[in-house]
Amino acid sequence: SRSYGRDVAIIGAPFKKGQRLAGVEQGPRVMREAGLIEKLRDLGHNVEDRGDLKFEVFKDDPKNYVLNPKAVGSAAKKVSKAVEQAVRDNKLTVTLGGDHSISIGTIHGHAQAEPNLCLLWIDAHADINTPLTTLSGNIHGTPLSFLVNQLKDAIPWAALTPFDWLQPCLNITDIAFVGLRDLDPGERYILQKFNITSFSIHEVDRYGIHEVIARSLDAVNPKGDRPIHMSFDIDSVDPAVTGATGTPVPGGLTFREGMFIAEHVYRTGLLSALDLVEVNPEVGSRQDKANTVMTAVEVLTACLGKKREGNLQPGYELPMP
Amino acid sequence: SRSYGRDVAIIGAPFKKGQRLAGVEQGPRVMREAGLIEKLRDLGHNVEDRGDLKFEVFKDDPKNYVLNPKAVGSAAKKVSKAVEQAVRDNKLTVTLGGDHSISIGTIHGHAQAEPNLCLLWIDAHADINTPLTTLSGNIHGTPLSFLVNQLKDAIPWAALTPFDWLQPCLNITDIAFVGLRDLDPGERYILQKFNITSFSIHEVDRYGIHEVIARSLDAVNPKGDRPIHMSFDIDSVDPAVTGATGTPVPGGLTFREGMFIAEHVYRTGLLSALDLVEVNPEVGSRQDKANTVMTAVEVLTACLGKKREGNLQPGYELPMP
Amino acid sequence: SRSYGRDVAIIGAPFKKGQRLAGVEQGPRVMREAGLIEKLRDLGHNVEDRGDLKFEVFKDDPKNYVLNPKAVGSAAKKVSKAVEQAVRDNKLTVTLGGDHSISIGTIHGHAQAEPNLCLLWIDAHADINTPLTTLSGNIHGTPLSFLVNQLKDAIPWAALTPFDWLQPCLNITDIAFVGLRDLDPGERYILQKFNITSFSIHEVDRYGIHEVIARSLDAVNPKGDRPIHMSFDIDSVDPAVTGATGTPVPGGLTFREGMFIAEHVYRTGLLSALDLVEVNPEVGSRQDKANTVMTAVEVLTACLGKKREGNLQPGYELPMP
Numbered sequence: 025s026r027s028y029g030r031d032v033a034i035i036g037a038p039f040k041k042g043q044r045l046a047g048v049e050q051g052p053r054v055m056r057e058a059g060l061i062e063k064l065r066d067l068g069h070n071v072e073d074r075g076d077l078k079f080e081v082f083k084d085d086p087k088n089y090v091l092n093p094k095a096v097g098s099a100a101k102k103v104s105k106a107v108e109q110a111v112r113d114n115k116l117t118v119t120l121g122g123d124h125s126i127s128i129g130t131i132h133g134h135a136q137a138e139p140n141l142c143l144l145w146i147d148a149h150a151d152i153n154t155p156l157t158t159l160s161g162n163i164h165g166t167p168l169s170f171l172v173n174q175l176k177d178a179i180p181w182a183a184l185t186p187f188d189w190l191q192p193c194l195n196i197t198d199i200a201f202v203g204l205r206d207l208d209p210g211e212r213y214i215l216q217k218f219n220i221t222s223f224s225i226h227e228v229d230r231y232g233i234h235e236v237i238a239r240s241l242d243a244v245n246p247k248g249d250r251p252i253h254m255s256f257d258i259d260s261v262d263p264a265v266t267g268a269t270g271t272p273v274p275g276g277l278t279f280r281e282g283m284f285i286a287e288h289v290y291r292t293g294l295l296s297a298l299d300l301v302e303v304n305p306e307v308g309s310r311q312d313k314a315n316t317v318m319t320a321v322e323v324l325t326a327c328l329g330k331k332r333e334g335n336l337q338p339g340y341e342l343p344m345p
Numbered sequence: 346s347r348s349y350g351r352d353v354a355i356i357g358a359p360f361k362k363g364q365r366l367a368g369v370e371q372g373p374r375v376m377r378e379a380g381l382i383e384k385l386r387d388l389g390h391n392v393e394d395r396g397d398l399k400f401e402v403f404k405d406d407p408k409n410y411v412l413n414p415k416a417v418g419s420a421a422k423k424v425s426k427a428v429e430q431a432v433r434d435n436k437l438t439v440t441l442g443g444d445h446s447i448s449i450g451t452i453h454g455h456a457q458a459e460p461n462l463c464l465l466w467i468d469a470h471a472d473i474n475t476p477l478t479t480l481s482g483n484i485h486g487t488p489l490s491f492l493v494n495q496l497k498d499a500i501p502w503a504a505l506t507p508f509d510w511l512q513p514c515l516n517i518t519d520i521a522f523v524g525l526r527d528l529d530p531g532e533r534y535i536l537q538k539f540n541i542t543s544f545s546i547h548e549v550d551r552y553g554i555h556e557v558i559a560r561s562l563d564a565v566n567p568k569g570d571r572p573i574h575m576s577f578d579i580d581s582v583d584p585a586v587t588g589a590t591g592t593p594v595p596g597g598l599t600f601r602e603g604m605f606i607a608e609h610v611y612r613t614g615l616l617s618a619l620d621l622v623e624v625n626p627e628v629g630s631r632q633d634k635a636n637t638v639m640t641a642v643e644v645l646t647a648c649l650g651k652k653r654e655g656n657l658q659p660g661y662e663l664p665m666p
Numbered sequence: 667s668r669s670y671g672r673d674v675a676i677i678g679a680p681f682k683k684g685q686r687l688a689g690v691e692q693g694p695r696v697m698r699e700a701g702l703i704e705k706l707r708d709l710g711h712n713v714e715d716r717g718d719l720k721f722e723v724f725k726d727d728p729k730n731y732v733l734n735p736k737a738v739g740s741a742a743k744k745v746s747k748a749v750e751q752a753v754r755d756n757k758l759t760v761t762l763g764g765d766h767s768i769s770i771g772t773i774h775g776h777a778q779a780e781p782n783l784c785l786l787w788i789d790a791h792a793d794i795n796t797p798l799t800t801l802s803g804n805i806h807g808t809p810l811s812f813l814v815n816q817l818k819d820a821i822p823w824a825a826l827t828p829f830d831w832l833q834p835c836l837n838i839t840d841i842a843f844v845g846l847r848d849l850d851p852g853e854r855y856i857l858q859k860f861n862i863t864s865f866s867i868h869e870v871d872r873y874g875i876h877e878v879i880a881r882s883l884d885a886v887n888p889k890g891d892r893p894i895h896m897s898f899d900i901d902s903v904d905p906a907v908t909g910a911t912g913t914p915v916p917g918g919l920t921f922r923e924g925m926f927i928a929e930h931v932y933r934t935g936l937l938s939a940l941d942l943v944e945v946n947p948e949v950g951s952r953q954d955k956a957n958t959v960m961t962a963v964e965v966l967t968a969c970l971g972k973k974r975e976g977n978l979q980p981g982y983e984l985p986m987p
């Protein structure tokens with residue numbers, strides 16, 4: 025089974041052009057400043073911080089169904105390359121966002137190295153609008169539509185040349201959503217039409233977080249033999265806890281439910297790549313920022329083995345007088 | 346089954362004399378200003394806003410077991426007439442409070458048109474003191490005692506002539522309480538003596554909100570064939586979420602549990618009349634006011650079909666390039 | 667079964683030397699000022715407030731594995747004597763902390779009079795470090811190691827002469843922990859090695875608070891025939907509710923879960939002694955102080971029979987007109 029320490033790669037993706045609010049690009053910095061790397065090393069992991077990706081800036085990037093297509097297309101490609109490389113280096117790959125558009129890259133890159141991956145999307149939003157159904161034009165609300173085979177024909181690829189590099193790499197049945205509570209009509213249609221495994225907050229209230237995450241994994245990873253990609257949007261958690269985020273929605277997961285998901289996924293031993301996105305330290309109060317960054321770091325460390333019940337140090341001996 | 350859009354009537358009951366705090370009469374205004382009518386129309390409902398009722402002012406209204414008997418008796422009569430008319434017009438009737446004394450009127454009026462109704466009372470308080478057991482003298486703590494047949498003899502009707510128009514119209518077994526956590530001795534006695542279906546927060550902790558609301562409906566509406574009156578006091582929800590209310594009590598329902606109750610009741614298709622009471626924008630901080638009004642509006646829209654999992658637009662077609 | 671009123675003794679233990687923060691010694695005062703004694707008398711109990719213990723001050727108290735050994739050893743002895751006396755006086759003995767080091771005394775004293783007691787330790791921390799495993803040197807993180815037979819040989823008694831009076835008096839299998847979420851490596855080792863009944867917040871998320879407290883009692887009090895000592899550290903509850911405490915840890919019990927534990931333990935009729943510790947009114951905001959003290963008093967009154975569903979007054983008669 026899982027040896028205690030893992031080889032972990034941290035990739036910073038300080039990207040904000042998938043939405044309109046400045047500050048989300050500070051995510052990688054504030055999570056590192058909160059001691060993320062040290063806390064992961066304290067767990068016995070061999071952590072390599074591969075630093076922050078540099079993204080191309082486009083002066084002329086006119087909207088075409090979606091905003092900033094060039095910026096997002098180019099950034100996602102870079103992220104994809106970086107994540108693919110890290111996974112091929114046998115690293116548990118943690119990508120720090122940045123807005124959720126970066127997951128076009130993290131999932132695509134991960135899938136090149138692990139085509140059999142399954143995806144846990146933990147988020148208040150489904151982010152599966154197509155460029156034609158999005159109401160806001162923000163690509164952070166559309167990443168999954170670029171990635172799933174079943175929506176290939178619904179994407180205006182001809183108008184989105186900055187995404188030419190991208191091949192859909194995911195079956196819609198390989199996705200499980202947890203935490204949903206704010207969907208656009210097109211997203212509800214897509215979830216229903218393709219019978220996607222999805223647990224909104226209604227189901228978390230109804231069945232409890234254990235049942236929900238267990239059913240999610242049963243649905244997308246029944247034999248427990250597929251690598252897991254978890255894309256954790258900090259706005260899945262309630263804004264009273266994680267208010268420093270671009271699109272907060274009331275009635276979210278509790279801090280404890282976020283930690284439970286992380287601990288449960290860690291215990292599978294199958295976590296292969298992990299995104300922590302949408303932390304925006306420039307939104308909300310100082311308290312919101314502190315709680316949001318703390319929660320992000322706690323969830324990440326729990327995904328990598330930190331247990332609330334306490335971690336047994338291998339080979340620990342009780343000191344005697 | 347339920348056709349998508351419903352005929353809905355909104356009745357404003359800006360009344361405060363059932364208790365002592367000014368501001369609760371602003372409830373109808375602040376809920377409308379928060380976009381309640383538009384949000385209900387967005388759900389496909391045919392919403393008729395019947396405006397605010399005007400209540401008689403009494404210079405001389407001396408306490409007689411209870412405070413402001415003339416004001417409350419006259420207001421409740423007006424509310425009753427308005428609700429009865431709206432229900433007879435086949436409208437799902439939503440009454441915006443105002444303090445909980447208005448429910449003497451809403452339930453009485455509803456019962457004239459739907460004598461077979463059952464009642465869900467969602468509240469930190471049971472509000473079933475009689476004029477002789479009330480400790481505060483505030484009629485918003487006694488509305489149910491005026492309405493239930495089993496307490497007919499416990500009401501000093503002779504001293505309460507402003508309520509002469511009122512005939513008890515409810516069997517105590519047709520009531521289910523959810524969210525209780527602050528009862529006076531007389532109320533505990535009454536609940537126990539008549540074996541009333543009641544789930545305090547202890548039971549919500551014990552069984553979970555799904556089990557509690559399912560059992561409540563099983564108890565008062567076993568065959569699912571009775572119209573439902575839901576009287577939702579915003580102080581049922583925890584004051585950390587809905588602090589802008591006259592008698593906040595710690596340890597209340599979470600925002601999610603409030604939404605779960607609303608979604609569950611909507612799905613029965615039997616909701617016939619609904620009160621949303623005790624929102625007082627002049628209590629607590631600006632943040633309390635904003636969260637309380639937001640929660641009230643979210644609960645109301647969920648009672649009328651808004652789903653956290655997202656609403657499927659009838660006849661929606663996925664736009665293709 | 668339990669007659670309604672009980673003989674209750676309140677002992678104030680305004681002690682802070684088991685940790686480094688001033689203010690925790692104000693716990694007894696602020697809980698009394700919040701009306702604790704009156705609220706317990708309202709429940710029909712015969713409450714004797716035995717006032718605050720006076721603790722010896724040591725100018726020269728050098729660290730020896732742990733901080734303030736003389737001060738803590740002497741204070742714990744005094745607390746032990748006071749609690750033993752009160753239990754022998756057939757009083758349900760409530761000790762108001764002060765930091766959690768006082769529980770060396772409360773449990774030792776209680777055990778002299780009730781050797782067959784079982785212990786519920788409700789806390790974010792296990793407080794079972796030995797003087798050799800403690801990282802902070804604060805004795806409030808080590809009280810249980812002084813008390814359990816299985817760790818007798820792990821304590822450097824020779825270096826801790828201020829504890830000469832103390833005989834371990836508890837089997838480690840007689841302890842159940844609830845609420846854990848911040849353990850040191852030595853504590854995780856001890857819990858695991860001796861297979862101690864312990865429910866971290868992970869298990870509360872997993873099973874729910876009812877299942878957790880029921881299993882705790884089943885484990886340490888299967889036949890329901892042993893007196894219960896409950897040591898309730900206010901930091902078991904989430905810092906968003908009880909922030910006025912020395913070592914807050916995110917993701918704690920909710921207010922409702924704290925109340926549920928108290929109500930459940932009361933219903934056993936076996937509660938014999940109760941500690942409420944770590945309330946520090948000088949930590950956090952004014953709001954933190956108010957909520958923390960309120961929660962402490964609400965938990966204490968629930969431990970002594972106050973019910974959220976309302977208390978039936980024995981012999982109550984419904985007044986009729």
Ligand SMILES: [Mn+2]
Binds near residue numbers: 257
């Ligand atoms: Mn997202």
Ligand SMILES: [Mn+2]
Binds near residue numbers: 259
């Ligand atoms: Mn989101």
Ligand SMILES: [Mn+2]
Binds near residue numbers: 445470
């Ligand atoms: Mn009420």
Ligand SMILES: [Mn+2]
Binds near residue numbers: 468470578580581
């Ligand atoms: Mn109320």
Ligand SMILES: [Mn+2]
Binds near residue numbers: 789791806899944
């Ligand atoms: Mn403690």
Ligand SMILES: [Mn+2]
Binds near residue numbers: 789791899902944
């Ligand atoms: Mn503690």
